[in-house]
Amino acid sequence: QHFREHLDKLFAKGIGMLDIALNEAFNILSDFNHTGQGSICSQAIMLITDGAVDTYDTIFAKYNWPERKVRIFTYLIGREAAFADNLKWMACANKGFFTQISTLADVQENVMEYLHVLSRPKVIDQEHDVVWTEAYIDSTVRSSQSLADDQGLVLMTTVAMPVFSKQNETRSKGILLGVVGTDVPVKELLKTIPKYKLGIHGYAFAITNNGYILTHPELRPLYEEGKKRRKPNYSSVDLSEVEWEDRDDVLRNAMVNRKTGKFSMEVKKTVDKGKRVLVMTNDYYYTDIKGTPFSLGVALSRGHGKYFFRGNVTIEEGLHDLEHPDVSLADEWSYCNTDLHPEHRHLSQLEAIKLYLKGKEPLLQCDKELIQEVLFDAVVSAPIEAYWTSLALNKSENSDKGVEVAFLGTRTGLSRINLFVGAEQLTNQDFLKAGDKENIFNADHFPLWYRRAAEQIPGSFVYSIPFSTGTVNKSNVVTASTSIQLLDERKSPVVAAVGIQMKLEFFQRKFWTASRQCASLDGKCSISCDDETVNCYLIDNNGFILVSEDYTQTGDFFGEIEGAVMNKLLTMGSFKRITLYDYQAMCRANKESSDAARGLLDPYNAFLAAVKWIMTELVLFLVEFNLCSWWHSDLTAKAQKLKQTLEPCDTEYPAFVSERTIKETSGNIACEDCSKSFVIQQIPSSNLFMVVVDSSCLCESVAPITMAPIEISQHNESLKCERLKAQKIRRRPESCHGFHPEENARECGGAPSLQAKMVLILSPLLLLLFLR
Secondary structure: OHHHHHHOOOOOOOOOOHHHHHHHHHHHHHHHHHHOOOOOOOEEEEEEEOOOOOOOHHHHHHHOOOOOOEEEEEEEEOOOOOOHHHHHHHHHOOOOEEEEEOOHHHHHHHOOHHHHHHOHHHHHOOOOOOEEOOOEEOHHHOOOOOOOOOOOOOEEEEEEEEEEOOOHHHHHHOOEEEEEEEEEEHHHHOOOOOHHHOOOOOEEEEEOOOOEEEEOOOOOOEEEEOEEEEOOOHHHOEHHHOOOOOOOOHHHHHHHOOOOEEEEEEEEEEEOOOOEEEEEEEEEEEEEOOOOOOEEEEEEEOOOOOOOOOOOOOHHHHHHHHOOOOEEEOOOOOOEEOOOOHHHOOOOHHHHHHHHHOOOOOOOEEOHHHHHHHHHHHHHHOHHHHHHHHHHHOOOOOOOOOEEEEEEEEOOOEEEEEEOOOHHHOOOOOOOOOOOHHHOOOOOOOOHHHHHHHOOOOOOEEEEOOOOOOOOOOOOEEEEEEEEOOOOOOOOOOOEEEEEEEEHHHHHHHHHHHHOOOOOOOOOOOOOOOOOOEEEEEEEOOOEEEEEOOHHHOOOEHHHHOHHHHHHHHHHOOEEEEEEEEEEEEEEEEEEOOOOOHHHOOHHHHHHHHHHHHHHHHHHHHHOOOHHHHHHHHHHHHHOOEEEEEEEEEEEEEEEEEOOOOOEEEEEEEOOOOEEEEEEEEOOOEOEEEEEEEOOOOOOOOOOOOOOOEEHHHHOHHHHHHHHHOOOOOOOOOOOOOOOOOOOOOOOEOOOOOOOOHHHHHHHHHHHHHHO
16 A cells, blocks of 8 residues: 555656666665565566666676576566667576566566466476465355355455476476465354354454464455445455554464464454444464464453353253244354255254254254253243233233334344334334344354343343444434343353343433432422423443434434533543554545556557547537537546545544443533533443533533544554554465576566568558448
């Protein structure tokens, strides 16, 4: 990215000082070699020029001869042959290759010749080195839902090895015939790690020998601008860019060096589209994956994933409750391996378990321990269905149909869902559906409502308004959930979470009704939210508004509405600001469009294109004369030269969390000409706070507090510069084939014939004119 930014600012003018360029290139390589980093194997200099007046043999004698450890690849741009001999000599004298680029077609056909040159030593050594690639998006298997991740894409890695000629008479030429390989879905590498054993926040990840992410729950390869597009650098996201709390790269470097061990650190994990943050301590366990250049890591959050709750039930009991129509299982978890035999691949995990338990498919391989725990969860959670049914039948309990959905999830991936209204009447039609990846069990994480409930005090509810993916967050529902665990002397894990989703209007009405009920003898309130002198808000533990007198403020961050009050709460310690970083962000940038390859166009093709354009415009001008559109199209063309694009960037942004120990507080804010008072009180057994603010004092001198991200380079250029200069540890390949004494260096390219018959040049033009 940094290279491209500066390359766009370069313009060809004057005479190229190739001697200075070559000296600088050799010095850069020499300095880099002394750092001990990099592969220290094949090195090359590519010289792209429209001419060379010298062979610069004194420079090569100083830096590269006699070892010739740096290959020189020369590219002559244009049809002029006067400098071809000099450039070819430079390539041949340094075990490189010479290519002349006359047309755009030559770019595709001849530029990649350097690969055959670099592969010569490997072919001569007859080494079938196996290579694994970084992760990439395979669009050809996009429809395979079993392999797709949260963003609906399939990440693949390719394992390949070279195919070469073994004939002795061609051995010195090192002829590479091709490459053979196969594609491996990244998810297949993680199937051996059962998600249910990692706990609620646990996850598995893998990196390459360069420290780049192969798979990680925080990897975001796509961005959305009208439609989903691939990020330019999605395949080279470093582990340090997602596990950024590890400032010293202790975890990353240990995994790159293929070590086995454990590492712990406090992390800040964002959830709910990056709007909320969970602060926890993770224990990382890592080791290498044999036969590959990859390393595997597993993250376990303290308090989760260490203890398990088990019970025994009969298969008959379990099957009876498992076959309930409202029961579903995490289809991305591997209860049974349905990929081994073709006849099983159409089965869902729930269908496969039923067949396995009934003994109808002896070839099915299943996780007996997990299935036993699923059966136990199905039996234990079955009574809640009767409770939900009784609520649905009791009209007085939900007469206005404010509560729409009740749901339960267990740590084995079992879910129960009960609708209190018809499916067509649901306010949020996507909730708990297959496309709602954040709220269902999947291969990477537990549902959002489960994870947030697990971090609450046992017995309390967590309320939230779902965030939309659009620019404006306006949701019409509220989700409430709580965790379930044994509260005795035993160290019981969170075994399940249960919750409801209700209409926002229903929830707000309940709040306003409760706010008018006071504990005085006459039942009257000395001050009420109905008074014009106060503004009442209901906010959650991250500062987002659930209830406000102004309905349009629902879902907004409280600091944007009451900046002075939020600033005071931060000063008093009622809330704390947590700084987060996003090294996979996309920022808008103004970019001038240009065609850098225009000079490569064949002049005859350019002439033919110009003639064709003139004739086309002339015909259109005569058929439909429209001066206005002619003028408008010209302006449009000029306007398109400067356009806004999304480009990779690093951003910093805040998140806010309430302090649990503070139940109630009040304060006064000294403004320019008035004093603004407020009171904040926690709602018992919840993550909610009621805030009452004096509305008579506007306090406009205090700016709002926003959660908008800031591009790091805009306010901290030195930090960006340091990140670009910093050289991360990369692990070298196991073998190196830089040179071979039997290599035939005389195969170093040649100048193609530049003669062309006039009839071949003019015939396309004559044919075009005839057809027009």
